Amino acid sequence: MLLGVSYDVAAVRACFPALRAGAAHFDGPGGSQVPEPVAAAVAATMTAPLANRGRVTQAERNADDVVLAARQAVADLVAGDPGGVVFGRSMTQLTYDLSRVLSAGWGPGDEVVVTRLDHDANVRPWVQAAHARGATVPWAEFDPATGELAPEAAGGLLTDRTRLVAVTGASNLIGTRPDVAAISALAHDAGALSYVDGVHLTAHAAVDVAALGADLYACSPYKFLGPHCGCVVASPGLLETLHPDKLLPSTDAVPERFELGTLPYELLAGSTAAVDFLAGLGPPAGRAGDRGPEGGRRARLEVGMATLEEHEDRLRERIEDGVRALPGVTVWSRAARRTPTLLLTFEGRDAADAHRFLAGHGVNAPAGSFYAIEASRHLGLGDAGGLRVGLAPYNDDEDVDRLLAALGEWTDSRKACAPPAGRP
Ligand SMILES: Cc1ncc(COP(=O)(O)O)c(C=O)c1O
Numbered sequence: 001m002l003l004g005v006s007y008d009v010a011a012v013r014a015c016f017p018a019l020r021a022g023a024a025h026f027d028g029p030g031g032s033q034v035p036e037p038v039a040a041a042v043a044a045t046m047t048a049p050l051a052n053r054g055r056v057t058q059a060e061r062n063a064d065d066v067v068l069a070a071r072q073a074v075a076d077l078v079a080g081d082p083g084g085v086v087f088g089r090s091m092t093q094l095t096y097d098l099s100r101v102l103s104a105g106w107g108p109g110d111e112v113v114v115t116r117l118d119h120d121a122n123v124r125p126w127v128q129a130a131h132a133r134g135a136t137v138p139w140a141e142f143d144p145a146t147g148e149l150a151p152e153a154a155g156g157l158l159t160d161r162t163r164l165v166a167v168t169g170a171s172n173l174i175g176t177r178p179d180v181a182a183i184s185a186l187a188h189d190a191g192a193l194s195y196v197d198g199v200h201l202t203a204h205a206a207v208d209v210a211a212l213g214a215d216l217y218a219c220s221p222y223k224f225l226g227p228h229c230g231c232v233v234a235s236p237g238l239l240e241t242l243h244p245d246k247l248l249p250s251t252d253a254v255p256e257r258f259e260l261g262t263l264p265y266e267l268l269a270g271s272t273a274a275v276d277f278l279a280g281l282g283p284p285a286g287r288a289g290d291r292g293p294e295g296g297r298r299a300r301l302e303v304g305m306a307t308l309e310e311h312e313d314r315l316r317e318r319i320e321d322g323v324r325a326l327p328g329v330t331v332w333s334r335a336a337r338r339t340p341t342l343l344l345t346f347e348g349r350d351a352a353d354a355h356r357f358l359a360g361h362g363v364n365a366p367a368g369s370f371y372a373i374e375a376s377r378h379l380g381l382g383d384a385g386g387l388r389v390g391l392a393p394y395n396d397d398e399d400v401d402r403l404l405a406a407l408g409e410w411t412d413s414r415k416a417c418a419p420p421a422g423r424p
Contacts, residue, residue: 007311009396024399026365028392041273045266070268073275076298079208080233086258091218091230092121101244103129110135113165117142120371122197147335151182158190169201173372175338184213204339206305226274227267282307312391316340322404326411340391351387361406
């Protein structure tokens with residue numbers, strides 16, 4: 001969507017104390033930097049009276065209010081139902097927990113479809129749960145030449161024994177955004193559930209879980225400017241049908257029955273502040289904390305995320321143009337719809353060397369396969385992957401200039417070191 005609204009990246013950057021250390025951060029897909037209001041919300045929760053959730057003392061009410069506010073914030077972020085927002089330590093932990101409870105009814109002959117594009121956190125829990133139940137695991141393959149995962153690649157595997165399709169909202173390795181709505185629709189036609197890994201997508205686009213057809217949608221606040229925790233969003237009705245192992249005295253209410261032990265209240269408060277910050281990315285840029293009237297935050301999130309997408313796409317195109325001009329660079333992020341996350345490899349050179357060289361020049365861009373190990377192998381990159389250059393709300397043109405200058409210097413350094421022609 002072209003909004004024509006200018007994004008005030010300087011105002012956004014001013015909110016991130018970590019940027020004062022001076023590095024240009026292209027490591028957001030591994031975990032973003034944190035704006036000051038998020039850190040302040042964490043600290044405020046920890047320094048105010050706090051007890052276990054309840055409504056009798058102020059300390060109990062503070063904890064309860066934090067949880068309810070965070071469920072509403074995440075629900076606003078993905079247009080879900082706050083009564084179906086489950087918090088946990090990480091997406092990986094929640095997906096393992098849910099794979100065990102969802103697979104309880106699976107048996108030999110049942111199938112769970114996974115994709116070659118996904119982060120391993122949306123693969124291995126399903127593979128292992130299926131194997132434990134004697135179910136089989138058909139793999140939906142993406143096209144390594146284009147990076148595309150066609151809906152038919154998953155759809156062609158579905159039968160009336162398919163119980164679940166696990167698919168990513170966006171690849172954390174090459175940015176591909178598959179047509180999740182089409183894949184979910186095919187899964188539903190086959191009577192299967194769709195489990196969508198939204199960890200990478202949520203940081204870059206306005207998400208609507210119903211539009212995606214996601215029965216369960218997982219994301220992690222630390223990827224979208226928040227603290228280190230994870231969440232899964234589903235309909236309360238679906239969660240009511242699932243019965244995870246739990247302690248005898250702990251509540252059987254939904255969504256609490258999925259949240260083992262005491263929740264990290266301070267991290268939940270930080271997650272709410274992160275959602276508020278994203279809602280402030282639209283005009284006027286950088287505004288945070290104003291929740292506005294009911295329903296207002298969702299509307300502002302849609303505008304804020306669309307404004308961000310436009311900004312990130314522009315910077316991504318600048319990076320793509322810049323690296324294409326460098327010798328021996330391959331860009332693996334090629335899908336028609338993709339996040340601003342580029343995977344690069346370098347002819348005859350190790351991406352890990354580029355990572356180290358860039359770090360020495362104040363540019364943070366890590367190398368690896370980032371747990372999307374199946375995708376990396378499928379691309380022919382083995383377990384080494386490549387250099388990942390990912391954008392976040394605080395990246396600006398100067399960051400891009402620094403990245404391109406440092407990469408240019410690194411690719412040039414090979415020419416300088418190459419043996420003279422004719423010498424063995
Ligand atoms: C696409 C994707 N899925 C899942 C995960 C795992 O998330 P978590 O660290 O919350 O378990 C990551 C983390 O990098 C990711 O990028």
